Amino acid sequence: MAEEKNIFENAQNLENERRDDRLKLKSLLQVTQAINNNFSRTQLLGIYEKVLKNRPFINSFVLFTVRMGEPFPEFSQGINEQELAGFSTEKLVSLLGNAEEVKFFPPSDSVFYNLLIPAHHKGKLLAFLAAKTEHDFSDTRSLSENEKADIEFIQTLTNVVFVALENKVLAKENLNQEILKKEMELASELQAMLFPPEWNAGKGKMEIDAFHKTFTDVGGDYYDFFSISETETAFCIADVSGKGVSAALLMSNFQAAVRSLFRYEQDLGKLAVILNEQVDSSAKGEKFITVFLAKYNASNRKLTYINCGHNPPLLVKGKHCRWLSEGLPGLGMLPSLKYTDAFSLLIESDTILVCYTDGITECENQNGSHFGQENLKEIVLSNNYLSPSEINHEIMLKLNGFVHDKNKFQDDVALLTCRFNNSDEK
Secondary structure, three states: OHHHHHHHHHHHHHHHHHHHHHHHHHHHHHHHHHHHOOOOHHHHHHHHHHHHHOOOOEEEEEEEEEEOOEEEEEEEEOOOHHHHHOOOHHHHHHHHOOOOOOEEOOOOOOOOOOEEEEEEEOOEEEEEEEEEEOOOOOOHHHOOHHHHHHHHHHHHHHHHHHHHHHHHHHHHHHHHHHHHHHHHHHHHHHHHHHOOOOOOHHHOOEEEEEEEEOOOOOOOEEEEEEEOOOOEEEEEEEEEOOOHHHHHHHHHHHHHHHHHHOOOOOOHHHHHHHHHHHHHHHHOOOOOEEEEEEEEEOOOOEEEEEEEOOOOOEEEEOOEEEEOOOEEOOEOOOOOOOOOOOEEEEOOOOEEEEEEOHHHHOOEOOOOOEOHHHHHHHHHHHOOOOOHHHHHHHHHHHHHHHHOOOOOOOOOEEEEEEEEOOOOOO
């Protein structure tokens, strides 16, 4: 009779184990389908919580997710608020560290857990489950196969759920990065369209060449040149404080303002005052623009300019140099500017003017030394017989050699170089 009873009990236990195995597989399948069907985080955690509540060997539990290194309780069962408030999560985070193993604790009345199950992904702790189970972990070597299977199932389920959630976050971040990359590429293309086309060298009386390289996809450096009459040419070079999209947007607005204002206001002093008002209104004191504004009249060889806080352009005739620094503070530094007359010079034939942004002179080498104005001056003096494009090429060649790596510029760079010829040259 006893033997028949044992046979029956063994058969019953075997059937219970099979039923439990089927439930585990069903739970894993449900979670897998939820992941494949792109269920939300709330839905996936809801399924996970339901599975935990249906595991008979778990008496109580609390799930913590880890964000920015800090644990936050997501949900719990069988634990009152007082116990939860006194729970030292920092200690457990430190205990878990990067270890992926389950932690067992002997029975204790002072804590509500005897099992810690972490979920890691690439060395990063994502979450951990603190649970009180019916198992005795005084000696983990004596755990039965069923007990080991219970724990392995919860460990597997926890890792599957939280690695999937982490991958969902990473996928969203990658998608956002890709969208941002496309937007930046488009912004870069649009910004490139704002720069003027190559100057018509056939005009003879004035040759212009310009170069621009951004530190990021879009930048805050800008140059422009355009005819304002048959004999006059306007040109400028500018730099917005800061980098990136906000600087590029401010510069785009500034370029449009310069071109439109030049149509009816060619007094550079008045133009600077108006532009200052517009920059102050747009930037609201958070950014400013340094700019060198100029116009050249080929019929009387007169160069008129005003420098608003910009790096002084270098004017070279033969071996004689002059830095054009006269003018006003940077635009947007002050709410309003006092009108100042522009400055004028008579230009001799074969005079060179090199305009640049601080990305040139403040460029650093591996020793922390700046390229500086003196280096720039020596290059222009040594090559003052060359065309503007050749001079720009020599400057960038020396600058690349100075930093040893053309991809390691710390700021946007821009060059605008002019050669002024006799008014009767063709």
